[in-house]
Amino acid sequence: MSKRTRIHPVQFYLNDDEQYILEEKYRLSRMKSKSAFLRKMILYGFVYEVDYSHIRKMNTLLGNISSNLNLTHRINSSNTVYQKDLDDIKELMEKIWQLQKSMVSKQPLIKQ
Numbered sequence: 001m002s003k004r005t006r007i008h009p010v011q012f013y014l015n016d017d018e019q020y021i022l023e024e025k026y027r028l029s030r031m032k033s034k035s036a037f038l039r040k041m042i043l044y045g046f047v048y049e050v051d052y053s054h055i056r057k058m059n060t061l062l063g064n065i066s067s068n069l070n071l072t073h074r075i076n077s078s079n080t081v082y083q084k085d086l087d088d089i090k091e092l093m094e095k096i097w098q099l100q101k102s103m104v105s106k107q108p109l110i111k112q
Contacts, residue, residue, distance in 0.1 A: 054103050058096065065092045 014022060029035045040046075070087050 054099065054106070058099050058103070061092060061096050061099065065089065065096070068092065 013036065025041075026034055026037050029037050031040075061090065
């Protein structure tokens with residue numbers, strides 16, 4: 001059996017309404033452990049879920065750029081670079097910069 005780092009148990013009682021609210025907040029937190037949820041609520045007063053969908057979009061765009069750069073490299077090795085390929089890369093780079101600016105503006109702790 002592993003040695004616990006938290007050795008002080010806490011016990012308290014709730015009425016039906018309080019139990020419902022606790023269960024609902026725990027469910028909405030999407031945390032895997034109710035113990036960890038309660039610990040965060042007691043120590044920090046809040047629990048929040050972070051939406052990383054914008055980072056997934058950015059990763060997709062970076063993958064697109066990587067593919068285009070590989071294609072441009074192959075084309076360039078044959079000494080033929082098409083303006084359309086360069087325009088596609090510029091367009092993807094502009095999308096990434098827009099997404100980056102959007103992400104930064106949503107972060108309240110980052111000064112611009």
